[in-house]
Amino acid sequence: xxxxxxxxxPFLPLAGLTIALIAGIGAILIGRxxxxxxxxxxxxxxxxxxxxxxxxxxxxxxxxxxxYMLRGDAKLYTDLATAHAQIQSLVRRLREETRxxxxxxxxxxxxxxxxxLRHRFAMERVALRxxxxxxxxxxxxxxxxxxxxxxEIRARLRRMFAEEQRLLTARQKQTQAxxxxxxxxxxxxxxxxxxxxxxxxxxxxxxxxxxRVAHREARAAVIAARAEMQARxxxxxxxxxxxxxxxxxxxxxxxxxxxxxxxxxxxxxxELAQRRAADPIRLARHLxxxxxxxxxxxxxxxxxxxxxxxxxxxxxxIEPNRLVATMRDLFDRTLGESIxxxxxxxxxxxxxxxxxxxxxxxxxxxxVNARDAMDGKGVLTIATRNHRLTEPAQRGRLEIAxxxxxxxxxxxxxxxxxxxxxxxxxxxxxxxxxxxxxxxxGLSQVFGFVKQSxxxxxIESAIGDxxxxxxxxxxxEGEVAAAESASHADGPQVPGHGGxxxxxxxxxxxxHISCDALRELGYDPLPTxxxxxxxxxxxxDPTITLVFSDVVMPVMSGPQLAIEARKxxxxxxxxxTSGYTHDGEDSLVEAGQIIVPKPFTIDQLxxxxxxxxxx
Numbered sequence: 010x011x012x013x014x015x016x017x018x019p020f021l022p023l024a025g026l027t028i029a030l031i032a033g034i035g036a037i038l039i040g041r042x043x044x045x046x047x048x049x050x051x052x053x054x055x056x057x058x059x060x061x062x063x064x065x066x067x068x069x070x071x072x073x074x075x076x077y078m079l080r081g082d083a084k085l086y087t088d089l090a091t092a093h094a095q096i097q098s099l100v101r102r103l104r105e106e107t108r109x110x111x112x113x114x115x116x117x118x119x120x121x122x123x124x125x126l127r128h129r130f131a132m133e134r135v136a137l138r139x140x141x142x143x144x145x146x147x148x149x150x151x152x153x154x155x156x157x158x159x160x161e162i163r164a165r166l167r168r169m170f171a172e173e174q175r176l177l178t179a180r181q182k183q184t185q186a187x188x189x190x191x192x193x194x195x196x197x198x199x200x201x202x203x204x205x206x207x208x209x210x211x212x213x214x215x216x217x218x219x220x221r222v223a224h225r226e227a228r229a230a231v232i233a234a235r236a237e238m239q240a241r242x243x244x245x246x247x248x249x250x251x252x253x254x255x256x257x258x259x260x261x262x263x264x265x266x267x268x269x270x271x272x273x274x275x276x277x278x279x280e281l282a283q284r285r286a287a288d289p290i291r292l293a294r295h296l297x298x299x300x301x302x303x304x305x306x307x308x309x310x311x312x313x314x315x316x317x318x319x320x321x322x323x324x325x326x327i328e329p330n331r332l333v334a335t336m337r338d339l340f341d342r343t344l345g346e347s348i349x350x351x352x353x354x355x356x357x358x359x360x361x362x363x364x365x366x367x368x369x370x371x372x373x374x375x376x377v378n379a380r381d382a383m384d385g386k387g388v389l390t391i392a393t394r395n396h397r398l399t400e401p402a403q404r405g406r407l408e409i410a411x412x413x414x415x416x417x418x419x420x421x422x423x424x425x426x427x428x429x430x431x432x433x434x435x436x437x438x439x440x441x442x443x444x445x446x447x448x449x450x451g452l453s454q455v456f457g458f459v460k461q462s463x464x465x466x467x468i469e470s471a472i473g474d475x476x477x478x479x480x481x482x483x484x485x486e487g488e489v490a491a492a493e494s495a496s497h498a499d500g501p502q503v504p505g506h507g508g509x510x511x512x513x514x515x516x517x518x519x520x521h522i523s524c525d526a527l528r529e530l531g532y533d534p535l536p537t538x539x540x541x542x543x544x545x546x547x548x549x550d551p552t553i554t555l556v557f558s559d560v561v562m563p564v565m566s567g568p569q570l571a572i573e574a575r576k577x578x579x580x581x582x583x584x585x586t587s588g589y590t591h592d593g594e595d596s597l598v599e600a601g602q603i604i605v606p607k608p609f610t611i612d613q614l615x616x617x618x619x620x621x622x623x624x
Contacts, residue, residue, distance in 0.1 A: 042187050047216050050184060053177040054223050056106050056113075058230065060170045063099040065234045066092050067124075067162065072241050074131040078138050078145070086135065093128055100124065116169055123162050130158070177224070184217065273519045273588070273608040280611055324462070326485055327365055329358045329393040329415055336369055343373065344380045344389065353392035361415045362485035363462045371455040375419040375478050378452070382423030382476060390420040396481065409465055413484035420477040426470040434468055455480070509533045509550070513543045513558040513570060514586075519607070523557065523586075526611050530618070540565030540573070547577050555621065560587035560604070571602075582621045 070092035077085040100121060107113035137145040333352060340350050372391070379389050396414040426434065435456040455478075459466050463483050470476035510532045514520035517538075524534035535553065537543045539562060547553060556574060560567040571583050588607035605617040 047184060047220065050177060050180045050220050052106065053173050053180060054227055056103065057170060057173045057227050059099055059103050059106065060166055061231050061234055063096060064166050066095045066099060068238050070096065070131065074134060075245060078134055081138060089131065096124060113169065116165060120162065120165050123158055127158050127162060273522060276608040276610060324362045324364050327361050327363055327368065329361060329417055330354045333391055333393065336372060339373065340376055344376060345385065347386040348380055349388045351388060351390045353390060355393045355395055358393045359395055359413065359415050359484040361482040363482055367458050371458055372417065372419065374455055379419055379421035379423060383421050387422040392418045414481040415484055416479050416481050418477055418479040420475065422475045425472045425474045425476055427472055431468050431470055508554040509535060509552045511543055511546060511553045511556045512536045513540060513556065515539060515559060515562045526614055529611055530615055540570035543570060544573055547574055556581060556583045558583065558585055560585050584617055584621045
């Protein structure tokens with residue numbers, strides 16, 4: 010008889026099934042733990058994002074308040090209200106998301122009164138701005154505790170963010186640990202369990218990667234918010250600098266107006282006296298010295314005008330390369346033989362529309378500054394270049410609008426400038442030269458002229474690397490006026506003498522000296538003190554052939570007089586004179602009117618009279 014075989018118990022399948030069931034249950038439990046941990050991580054990141062957004066809205070509210078204080082723009086007040094509404098919404102959101110965290114709720118309870126107090130400070134300053142209808146004085150807006158309140162709010166938000174970051178790190182570690190245990194548990198199961206485990210691990214890994222992406226996005230949002238805060242601070246600093254320069258420009262313009270009237274009398278009287286002094290040599294010499302001193306004072310006033318952007322410009326079409334070429338001899342004579350002058354000119358530079366003498370003076374100023382920076386020995390490079398800007402360009406704190414520009418640069422091999430010197434280079438009366446060797450108005454004059462001409466000035470320099478100053482002027486695409494071309498080609502015409510000239514000037518001394526100068530040139534002056542009397546004289550006296558008028562006068566300005574005079578006498582030649590023009594008188598230059606600036610010499614007056622006679 011054969012022996013009976015022992016009954017085989019399905020131990021391995023049962024064990025495998027048991028292991029599979031245990032592994033499946035374990036996988037389910039671990040998977041649920043991973044999901045719960047991931048949910049907490051999402052919750053923590055959401056709280057962090059809300060904290061970052063709250064800090065950003067607080068910054069937006071502060072910026073809107075400051076902008077409204079400076080400009081009084083109604084839109085900024087709307088932005089202020091919008092930002093405050095967003096702040097309240099974010100605080101409510103944080104309360105909802107941290108309702109299970111007593112510590113965080115307590116921190117929010119302490120933060121809410123500070124936010125409300127900070128908003129009250131802002132609204133008090135807005136009320137002051139509306140009360141003054143202008144930026145209120147610093148003493149009025151000084152609110153005790155405002156700075157401490159803002160600092161306390163930021164400190165509390167940072168502490169909350171740091172605590173949430175700590176929770177996020179701990180929960181991410183917990184998620185990683187649970188994922189690892191899940192992988193180990195699933196590794197010993199049967200193929201079916203391995204497949205299920207593989208899918209679970211894959212899902213968990215994707216979830217983890219999405220959490221990392223969310224974390225990186227949150228960090229990027231924090232970095233972007235900080236960059237925006239820094240950009241706002243830079244814009245505010247630039248605005249304060251512009252306001253400071255504009256206020257100084259208004260002050261210098263007002264001073265220069267009265268100073269030029271006095272200089273007109275001094276220069277004209279001294280020149281007439283000098284012409285009458287035939288024999289007394291010493292008297293003539295002293296008069297010549299006095300005239301030279303007065304002309305230096307006039308040059309100083311011209312620089313003040315250039316800085317304040319109030320000088321009377323006579324723009325013409327200019328070829329940059331031709332301008333540099335014609336100035337080459339002047340550079341050689343002025344800078345001396347120890348300075349090597351090089352040029353790097355564009356092949357076909359665009360034309361620009363600017364006052365040629367003022368542009369030449371600006372380039373000469375830059376060349377002289379470069380010579381001094383090189384201590385009288387080195388290489389000076391003058392270059393021209395075309396620029397096409399299709400989008401706004403940022404150069405430090407300066408933003409250049411899109412467009413076509415012509416660059417004329419002056420580069421030296423001198424000692425260079427520190428960052429502090431570069432920031433102050435265009436400030437009036439700022440100079441690094443020793444006493445008696447500079448007024449501090451050279452670069453200010455260049456800055457004012459270029460800005461008045463619609464351009465920009467850039468400085469590139471570092472200690473020991475020399476300096477490059479770039480003048481950017483808009484491209485001129487118009488046609489050269491026929492009168493302008495004829496003037497350049499043929500030169501001024503000599504007018505006839507004996508014409509009757511109506512002299513309109515509110516200052517008695519300037520009016521007298523102007524009449525004497527016209528008599529010296531053979532004209533018959535007819536003086537009057539204001540525009541209304543001038544119009545009455547024009548109606549009564551048909552022999553008047555020309556009007557010589559001041560620009561800035563009470564009751565009726567020179568441009569207003571010109572409009573009314575040409576209604577009575579169409580085509581009547583008018584020559585303007587001015588020591589200072591307000592913003593409203595800039596249309597003179599735009600309309601191509603001829604202006605002789607105060608103080609003027611008899612020769613300068615004669616030249617302008619010839620120019621009027623050719624029109």
